[in-house]
Amino acid sequence: MKEILKLKDVSKEYGVRGFRTRVLNNINFTVNEGDFISIMGPSGAGKTTLLNLISSLDKPTKGEIILDGKDITKIKNKDLSNLRRDKIGFIFQDYNLLDNMNLMDNIALPLALGKKKTKDIENKVINIAEIFGLKEHLKKYPYELSGGQKQRGAAARALITDPKVIFADEPTGALDSRSSSDLxxxxxxxxxxxxxxxVMVTHDAITASYSNKVYILSDGEIKCQLNKGESRKEFYGKIIDMLASLGGAK
Structure with missing residues (x-):
């Protein structure tokens, strides 16, 4: 299976000499094509820092981060911008939809910026909207949509360019349980x-149980990896038990 993302001895420190705090310590893991991974851990474990590093928004103090065959810690800023545009999709808690565009145009925006043919763009938007249960809402504007619909629209927009990897930062954090489940x-x-x-960062075990693999961070290190079996319910139980043994996720 093709490797999409690989971390080699990645550490991150903040501060000045003599007053440095290590947030991440020698992180190693691999994301393969088609993986659905959650990163969990207590508050202060380093989840957000790790996500910022692997999504190219920050650089490690040491170590290598290989994305689609390139070490992104050594890429120039201009090339990083191109990499984010071409290789990465982002889903945040905030929907970031443009109020003056309907949902179809919001989802299509990354493709429109790439000067694709209009018909090809429309077909692709309709296909991705169907996956996210939004086909009948494409002509609506963001103010006409529920929070869950807006977040699914943001997720559809993240996928529309067929990125190598999608990074999701607490994507259900602002949603009720039904909207979270739909997303x-x-x-x-x-x-x-x-x-x-x-690759999704979440503090919520139910959310994590939808993924196929969970890495649990604690004190800046990956303490364990959990793999999903046949049952999401059983996986949820495994996640809860492991979090309890590490002091819980806050």
Whole structure:
């Protein structure tokens, strides 16, 4: 299976000499094409720092981060911008949809900037909207959509360019349980049907149980890796037990 992302002895420190704090310590893991991975851990474990590093928004103090065959710690800023545009999709808690565009135009925006043919763009938007249960809402503007619909729209926009990997930062953090479930079912479907590679940071065990693999961070280190079996319910139980043994996720 093709490696999409590989971390080699990645550490991150903040501060000045003599007053440095190590947030991450020698992190090693691999993300393969088609993986759906969650990163969990207590508050202060380094989850957000790790996500910022692997998504190219920050640089490690030491170590290598290989994305699609390139060490992104050594790429110039201009090339990093191109890499984010071409290789990475982002899903944040905030939907970041443009109020003056309908949902179809919001989802299509990354492709429109790439000067694709209009008909090809429309077909692709309709296909991705169907996966996210948004086909009948494409002509609506963001103010006409629920929070869950807006977040699924943001997720569809992240996938529309077929990025090598999608990074999701607490994507269900602002949603109720039903909207969260709808989003996670859609992401799971995109992972299975479109082979989307997803790396998600979450504090919530239910959210993490939709992924296929969970890394649990504590004190800046990966303490364990959990792999999903046949049952999401059993996987949820394994996650809860492991978090409890590490003092819980806050």
């Amino acid at each position: 996670l079912e859609s992401l799971s479907r995109a992972n299975k049907e479109e082979k989307a590679t997803i």
